[in-house]
Amino acid sequence: MMTVLFTMIRKEIQEHKLAFIYAPFIVALVLCAVIISVYLGLTDIQTTNFSFSTDVYDEKYKEGMLLASPEAKTAVIRAGLVVLGLPILLTVGFGLLAYSLSTFADERKDRSLIFWRSLPVSDLTTVMSKLVFIVVVIPLLVLPNLILLQLVASLSVSIYFVSNDIVPFGYVWTSYFISDWFRIIFSLWAQALWSLPIFLWLMLSGTYFKKPVIGAVVPLVALVVLEGIIFKANNVQEFIENRLGFWSRADSFPIQYEEARVVDITDVYLMITTQAFWIGMIASAVLVAGIVFTRSTNNDFTVE
């Protein structure tokens, strides 16, 4: 069973290496290049909404950092490293939405479903392999890019801080440096589980509809509108919005964190104890059953 699962996950990686290996790596490289050039003073990024420049490290900042407690300095640096990774996470997030929508639609479109179904792999195993790919493997594929980015950023910042007397070298390389990688991977796994109903819904659409995008969107819009008209409520809309966002900031999470921070393992535990998490798991189980049923019975290979 493990060999089969390993083989199927390897196939997913081979098929989607562009979205989950190359794209995040390219984004990481671009970010690294930007960070290095900003800290070397070669470039400044200034827009109306966003600025990334060494100009922020003015005298006031230097003074603040010198006076700040070690904990405060560490918190700022840890948060900064997390924020840096957001473009990579967003890239992978969009990749995940596209993957979920296309993974079962594409095999119908190119008729390779006929080949997959001629092999002794059950539909449930196929769906579970994709689920493991999303929840477990993709975060692991993303993590090296985050680590690379953090290393490059930390090194650039260290050199800049030391040469400008802002923070001693050792503060950047906090004791959290490596342990935060574990927190990040747990957080990503938790995020994938949290958003799982959305991914599975898109997959279900790909197994059935001729136009999977329309098939995925229209029923949800209809549900939102109908719920609004009939029950004067917006639970469906909130559910979707929550699942598309970061789990640690979801309405149902007991402690909503407004600031960017590295979540603790205890936060993940807290999430698992929430009712909302288990509602998501039940919805996911129902959707998995739906995908298995539709994939095994739908012989319509027309996909637009």
Place this chain on the structure above:
Amino acid sequence: MNKDIVVKAHGVKKNYDNSYALNGIDLEVTSGQILGFLGPNGAGKSTFLQSVLGLINTEGNLEVLGLDPRKDRHKLLKEVCSITDVAVLPKWMTVDQILQYVDGVHPGFDLQKCHSILSKTNIKRSSQVKILSRGMVVQLHLSIVMAINARLLVLDEPTLGLDLVYRKEFYSQLIEDYYDGEKTILISTHQVEEIEGVLSDAVFMNQGRIVMQDSIESINKKFLELRPNRDSLERAKSLRPIHQRVELGREVLLFEDTEHEKLSDLGEVRPPFIADLFMAIMDKTKNGDNA
């Protein structure tokens, strides 16, 4: 010699939108048979083969290797291989990636054997499927299937869209390198004349029903085709042929259960081509329906 029953169908029906794609199929296939399913479009050939592979639900009783194909499809596919359409191999994969995948999921797949079969072809293992010609894709698919130790092979229009050379190669490879006398092969194709020499048995289907089924050996004994001499035509007709057609300006009469000696005096006698017999049976069925 006792032969294992590989496929056992009794009263198998499949209804699509109030019309029967399969309308009460009764059939028994034993090990070692190479059974050809022949019939016009919509006869139900593909539907029946799909039901054998557990891809669609049917009414009635259907057992493949003692298993219910719908419920035990996963288990069954360890013993059953299929090529159900051309060019269905995933185009983004390389040949090596496909072989690795099949090796990982199929307990009966012999990777070394497949490498050895492929080494006799022009297919490079590093090539992506999308750059292979249709013929090469089918050749690759067949190489994979040949490297699987399966008891039943289902071929549904396996050579559709291929040129003559690849079609000939496909069937000669199938018989020379794959068939060992024990394996069972079910084939559905429109190119009847190309599989004629390959089949051990034939099933003629029309409108979801089996209109005739027999071994090729028995068909050759049972049916005879006569091209009568000009002066013997009336005498030949008096022997009540089951079908009559004109070929290149010459009458051709088909007889069932008529002794060879009775006909040989009247002209040139030979067993009919399956394709001609098929046309005759279809005409006869149609006329019978109209009568």
